Amino acid sequence: MRKRHAERTTGSGRPLRVLLTTDWWEPVVNGVVASVATLRRELIALGCDVRVLTLASGLRTRNEDGVYRIGSVSAGMVYDRARIGMPASKRVLREILRWHPDVIHSHCEFSSHMWARKIARALDVPIVHTYHTIYEDYTHYYSPSRTVGRKVVATFSRRVLDGTDAVVVPTEKVARLLAGYGVTRPQYVIPTGLDLDRFRPARTEAELRDAAELRAGLGIRSDQRVLLSVARLAKEKNLDEVIDLVAGAGREDSVLVLVGDGPYREELVAHAAARGVSDRVVFAGVVDPAEVQRWYRIGDLFVSASLSETQGLTFIEAMACGLPLLCRRDPSLARVVVDGRTGWQYDGAADFAAHLDQMLGDDLLRAAMSHEGVAHVHATFGSRAFGSSVLSVYRSAIERRSPLRVLALEPLAA
Template sequence: MRSGDAVPRTGCEARGVNVNRMRPDPSATGSGRPLRVLLTTDWWEPVVNGVVASVQTLRRELLALGCDVRVLTLSQGIRTRNEDGVYRLGSVSASMVYDRARIGMPSGRRALRDILRWSPDVVHSQAEFSTFVWARRIARTLAVPLVHTYHTIYEDYTHYYSPSRTMGRKVVESFSRRVLSRTDAVIVPTTKVARLLAGYGVHRPLHVIPTGLDLDRFRPAGSEEEHADARALRAALGIGPRQRVLLSVSRLAKEKNLDEVLELISVADRADTVLVLVGEGPYRAELEARAQALGIADRVRFTGVVAPADIPRWYRMGDVFVGASLSETQGLTFIEAMASGLPLLCRRDPSLASVVVEGVTGWQFEGPAQFTARLNALLDDPRGRTQMAHAALEHARATCGAQEFGRSVLGVYQQARERRAPLLLGREAVPA
């Protein structure tokens, strides 16, 4: 990160920042019309992951702020189509590289012509591969800013493409530097990622803006109906009313480090606990075998695929949220758990420093002994756990709202447009 680069903070990293300064008028395009924003992403529904959640939240908030927003993404098949402002480019499967990944096909000229006629004022890319090529081409053709959100710490995924972690990191470093050099601004969810990119030699304005959360959707069980639903979920998994649920919501992939969670559960040896792994993925068979080998298979439940709309229900049936992943850029599931009133127990990671307030919203641990001690403290002190759950909920409400996320990203757009002001003024003199 260069000296002097703007790094506005908001959401979970806000500390005394006046967010009101970052509220540009979305109609301030010089022509009186709403700001047109094109979001590009390789990942979109029906896929469920952090990138999809982030982009969907951003789209909703930008629309609420009065922007005109469209999305360019990949179809689940070879046909290109446009539905409700979402352009889906034909693509083919790349699951041999990464589960459910897809590669865009060199088609979609009609979609490109339509987007160019619409003429976005800002292009905001959310992925570094297929749709980034389109994002760069559109931004360059229209001479508008290209903003990019760097969602993934790829060096934690080297096992997918390189037998050597050192070599894999060098590939990631070079690739990231090359891709980001073509952007006007880069958004990252945490200071950890900003420092990582600075270490890669990325010299673009870096803005730390954590993804906001829809706090109306993620909340503790309140009504009797919601409590009954939580009890029904437990019963369906064969979990008794006196057992405590340790919850993890995650794609079942190697980089999520769920092997370590299983080992920690085994070492803690709490017969009154059940670990519920919410999600599906290519590593499930290995995890099931590992649970069996550790002798804890009777205390581990795999839910399989869960519809995105049902995820809040699963948070509400938990007692403690656990995780050991070190591949998170922000840890959205930890924030969702916190907003659902769950104390956190997670492996120490700088990306979670603003989420886990030690002894208040939860604990970060290092090693099995510390995990066991923290878990025992949580489970053997129901009153303390209730207080921590309440504190987690309040912390999420105070720091991780979606509205601040949308306003702050809009502020980045405004800064990027101002840096390109001469080009933009010349472009807006031409009738749309």
């Protein structure tokens, strides 16, 4: 592991102990898992002692390599692949209490958050929470009325976050949303960082050959342009609109490749057939999270119509891999898509088609946007700055709770 800052220690000379809690963990692929995994890696590199408390895929509770997996049951009737934790194992809780984390960082609002609060109360340590999901964009799962659903979300979010010491949000859009809900806890806008050693354009002959082989394996000709989307195939991702836009743009030389799977796949297959573009919409399915960068490299552009993003982590991953972006306009993308430089945000079908023609018709422009996008990611979304920024939040939370204790944590200020 690369050497970075001096070890982050407490007054006793031991590393700062951080417990990360999340309902989602590997091998599940989503933005929460990517963010927590990146944070864990960066905190460890900064010298912290980090453990994870999450849900097991079954009833058996276990601890492997600092990851506690609490037994759980399926909640797939509510949300695909979601799970509900069983009463936490007393043995695991005793072990965590003996370990005595200095700060708890919660990343989900349900099962694991309840355990986070219980542990924080027992040890009188601060709890930081990252608000990853804009739940009002998911009202179709639990409420027939968006207005009622938003009120439910506002009340729920306020009650969860009022019990925390600090809230981390990935964008100003989410900060404004929470302020509108009446959340008063201190908020910190910190975009999730990216492992830029992994997410990068193809550099070697082997990587270029690999991308060509992946395209060929999907039945894509070498003269076709690939419009790529990496997303869970769920209603809130608005992939129906992407298919409509591709169909309406009339670019017969382009193929839409959807990487991912989910409960809305059958509807999307039927929608592509109804629009007469089944031959130009390819469903690649789920890919290994450790290999997803290979799939970004098959694309010429990254496209999305989603309005449910808190940050758009897949957009940033795509840009880091050299893909210009063509995405529906959304405040969450303000720091991601720099219009005319890293891609475009479109405002309607005609706007989408015009930008698509411009980008696919000018290889030099697309290459310049690719280069600009990679540079923008390196300047704005590096994982090292992400880890350091979150560490500063921990220090502030500890200081507010116990001003005397922070004197024993001065290395955190470095």
